[in-house]
Amino acid sequence: MKSIDKVEGTFDSRNRDKRGRPSQATIRRLPRYHRYLANLLSEGILRISSSALAERMHVTASQIRQDLSCFGDFGQQGYGYNVKYLYHKIGLLLGAEAGYRAVLVGVGNMGQALLRSRMFERRGVRCVAAFDRDPALVGRIIGDVTVLDGDTLEVFCREERVDLAILTLPADAAREVAPVLAAAGVQGVLNFANTELPRELPLRVENVHLDDALMLLCYEISSTDRQREEQNG
């Protein structure tokens, strides 16, 4: 039951998927470009060529030009890219000025750390409330954000037009709360729980699997250990 398109053939597929959208690989590199451009700005560099940027970032100039051209003609032949302009444009793509409204669900260790960090402001997201079931937490203000009763989550999200939610809950609670958020019109979830969320929901999910990261690091260490042993005998 594929819909409409599937025009096949005709159009070129440079870093694009079948519907002509930039590939996930390209998209996931955007924050890194954004970071490097911020660094350039802070060094007072106002203009850069794909090859100079490539050298800094340890990637190919080809990749940079391919990636950026997915989103617009940001450069100029014979000149390169205007750092300020490019930084601004990529920032827009990454929602910097979209004014998204967020809630944080689960005010445990990680939840409190995120509330106190300045991540949301820094990224142009407004965290309008936090939620927890623990009566000892409800009513407290953590990093400017008031903790509300978990039972009021759905109504709040609908009425306050919340765009996204940060899930800092145990795995089972996260799976339970995801459908509630979707039902309340929340569009996306930043998931810190050590589980995946149900697929059928109309939610964009970005996972932050801290446990996975630690395990991957251990893999890398132990595989270098193994190599060393092989070499030494």
Added chain:
Amino acid sequence: MKSIDKVEGTFDSRNRDKRGRPSQATIRRLPRYHRYLANLLSEGILRISSSALAERMHVTASQIRQDLSCFGDFGQQGYGYNVKYLYHKIGLLLGAEAGYRAVLVGVGNMGQALLRSRMFERRGVRCVAAFDRDPALVGRIIGDVTVLDGDTLEVFCREERVDLAILTLPADAAREVAPVLAAAGVQGVLNFANTELPRELPLRVENVHLDDALMLLCYEISSTDRQREEQNG
């Protein structure tokens, strides 16, 4: 000046890089297998075929067999995979029983959250100390772990044979401390700082870029927004 090998041709490259090691793509899927196997165990399922697991995980059976065969012959024709055995084997690859020793550097919001979380124990890593420059923190015990003076980091890591470090520091401090860790024989770093660490160091680095994750989620939301607008007009 390519070294030695480059044997070219001869050997098959199923999910392997030039030196015959499993590809990064395959490696980065290991924690997810581990998680699904844990779920199977908790459901009392002791045996599973690649196709049944594939259905659960929403991947192809081919990919599962390719991935797993990189690390050994874990399955059995006509039977499938023994869940308990496979879980154990992947756990070993991910360092579950290697007894690695860690330090956490930077006892701010995120650092404290990680110390209080049970992540390290859960993953078989022993966090032996934390470090900070703030005198108000030095001497405190947070989640079983004592905070020591930042100045003693290098000597401590060398003497206590520390394997890995968790960096929960501001970006500039993280870049400064990385060479110190490398010099002290630390092998790997779990980097939470919003920067990349210097490349030339003999350190395995696993990045957890929380800011990036939030921005990527915003990208996804805003791109679905844009699509919706296009459709509606």
Added chain:
DNA sequence: TAGATTGTTAATCGATTAACAATC
């Protein structure tokens, strides 16, 4: 204009999927 550098097309490389012979 001449030189530089982009955006884009074409070639290469690597990762995923399909097919199947080996084998429990």
Added chain:
DNA sequence: TAGATTGTTAATCGATTAACAATC
């Protein structure tokens, strides 16, 4: 043995890199 399912080889697909014509 017959049926099931693996490990592996071959085919496909997608992403990266190289090359170059367009153009500032």
